[in-house]
Amino acid sequence: MTAIKIDGRATAKKINAQSAEQTRKLTQKGVIPGLAVIMVGDDPASAIYVRNKERKAAKLQFNSVVKHLPADASQAEVIALVQRYNEDPQIHAILVQSPLPSHLDEEAVVMAIDPRKDVDGLHPENLGQLFAQVGEDFPVACTPKGIMTLLSQYQISLPGKRVVMVGRSRLVGKPLLALLNNANATVTLAHRHTTDLAELTRSADIVIVAVGQADLITREMIKPGAVVIDVGMNRDASGQLTGDVAKDVEDVAGYLTPVPGGVGPMTIATLMQQTIQLAAWQTGQVVD
Amino acid sequence: MTAIKIDGRATAKKINAQSAEQTRKLTQKGVIPGLAVIMVGDDPASAIYVRNKERKAAKLQFNSVVKHLPADASQAEVIALVQRYNEDPQIHAILVQSPLPSHLDEEAVVMAIDPRKDVDGLHPENLGQLFAQVGEDFPVACTPKGIMTLLSQYQISLPGKRVVMVGRSRLVGKPLLALLNNANATVTLAHRHTTDLAELTRSADIVIVAVGQADLITREMIKPGAVVIDVGMNRDASGQLTGDVAKDVEDVAGYLTPVPGGVGPMTIATLMQQTIQLAAWQTGQVVD
Structure with a gap:
C-alpha cells in the first residue's frame, strides 16, 4: 500500500485563484x-x-x-x-x-x-476566542487553518476521530488542537514530556507532527491507513528539505502530506486568504 | 484495594485559613x-x-x-x-x-x-492567556484551579502523565486541559463524540470527568491505581448528591475525589482565593 499524497500545491492553487477573484471584487468596491x-x-x-x-x-x-x-x-x-x-x-x-x-x-x-489585524492569530484574545468557540470574525493561525482546508479538501471526516497532535506551539499545535476539537475530533496534545509516543500515535486515526525533528515519526508508529500530516521543515545534510516524518511512513499511512509540497504551500495561501477576510471584516464587506 | 480519598473539605479549609490571613493583611493596607x-x-x-x-x-x-x-x-x-x-x-x-x-x-x-475582574476566568482573553501561557496575572476558572491545588496537595506528579479529560466546557474541561498541558501532562480532551471512551480512559494515569451524568465512569474503565477526579454534581432518585463516577470505582482507583466533599468545596475556596488575588493585582499589593 502506498499513501495517497495530499497535494498542498494543487489545493493552494485553488485557494489562490479564489483569493484573486475575491481581491478583484473587493478592489471594485x-x-x-x-x-x-x-x-x-x-x-x-x-x-x-x-x-x-x-x-x-x-x-x-x-x-x-x-x-x-x-x-x-x-x-x-x-x-x-x-x-x-x-x-x-x-x-x-x-x-x-x-x-x-x-x-x-x-x-x-x-x-x-x-x-x-493579527493575521497570524497569535494574540491571546484570538487564541482564546478560538478555544472558547466565541464569535466568528477573528483571525486564526494560518498553518492550522490551512491544514483544516486540506483535511476538508480530501474529505477526511473528523467527528469522533482520534487525533494525536505532536508539538504544542502557539503557531501550530495549540490552535490546531482547538480547531480539531471544535470539529468534534478527540484530540491528544503530545510534546517533549510525553512518554511512549509510539504507542500513542499508533492508536490515532490522524497524526499531525510539528516539532522540527527529521524522522521523528517512523513507520511502526503509524496505524495502517492513518492520515499523517507533516508540518516539519528541516534541512538534511545535503541541504534537501525534509519533514518530521520518515520516508517509509508512506508504505503504511492512508494519506500523507509530502514535504515539500504539502502543508507549506497552504500556509502562505491561507495567509493571503485571511488578509482578504480581515480586510472585508474591517470594512463591512462580505467575501464569498 | 481501596482508593485514597482526596479530601476536598480538608484542603479547602487550609485554603480558607490562608485566605483569612491574606484578607487581614490586605485590609490593614x-x-x-x-x-x-x-x-x-x-x-x-x-x-x-x-x-x-x-x-x-x-x-x-x-x-x-x-x-x-x-x-x-x-x-x-x-x-x-x-x-x-x-x-x-x-x-x-x-x-x-x-x-x-x-x-x-x-x-x-x-x-x-x-x-x-472576571473571577470565573470565562473571558476569551483570560482563557487565551492561559492556553498560550502568556503573562501570569490573569484569573483562571475556579474549579480547574481548585483541582490543580488538590493534585498538588496530594503530590500527584503531572509531567509525562496521561490524562483523559472527559467534558470540554469553558468552565471546566477547556481551562483544565490548558492547566494540565502547561504542567507537562499529555492530555486528551474527550466529549460526546468520542468513540470507545472506556478504552481511552483505561490508558490514562489520571481521569477527570465533568459531564453531569451519574455512573458515566465505571470500574472497568479505570486502570488499577489511576487517579480519578469527579467534577459531576447529580441528584439521584432519592435526592442524594452523586458525581459522574460509579461507586465501585473506589475498588480499583489509586486516588478518588468523593462527591460530596471532593472538588465541590475547592471551587468556592478557590473563588475566594482568587478574589483576594485580583484585589491585590488591581491595587499593586502582593499576597503570599
Missing part, C-alpha cells in the same frame, strides 16, 4: 487588501519567507508593505511601527516575522498588534 | 477584597450556590455584594450592572451566576465583564 510584514534583522530563512509572502501579495495585487528594520532596532521602534500599522486604515493585516533578534521581547510585540 | 455576584431570576440551585458564596465571603470579611435581578431583567439592565461593577474600585471580582434566563445573551454578558 474600493477596498484593497493591505498586508504589512515587519522583519527585523537578517535571518536568511526569514528573508526567504518574507520575500515569498511579498511576491504572492504583489501577484494578488494587494497593498503589500514590507518593512525591514536593522538587527539592532529597539523594542520601542518595533512597537511604534506596529502601532503605525494598527492605525493605518489601508493595512488590514500585520505580520511580524519570527524569530526576532534576541534583545527584543517578541511577546510584547505580539501583544501590541491590534487583535483584529 | 486599606484593601478589602470586593466580590460582586449577579444573579438573575430564581433558579433554586443557583440560589443555593449564591448563598454559599455570600456566606463564605462574609465570613472572610470581604466587601461582598449580591445583586439579585428579577427573572425578566433586560439584557441592557444586566450589562449596565456589570459595567457599574467594572468601574467600581471597591469591587475586584465579578461573577455572573449561570445559567441566565433564556432571553438573555450570556455570551454578551461575559464579554462585558472587565477581564481583570
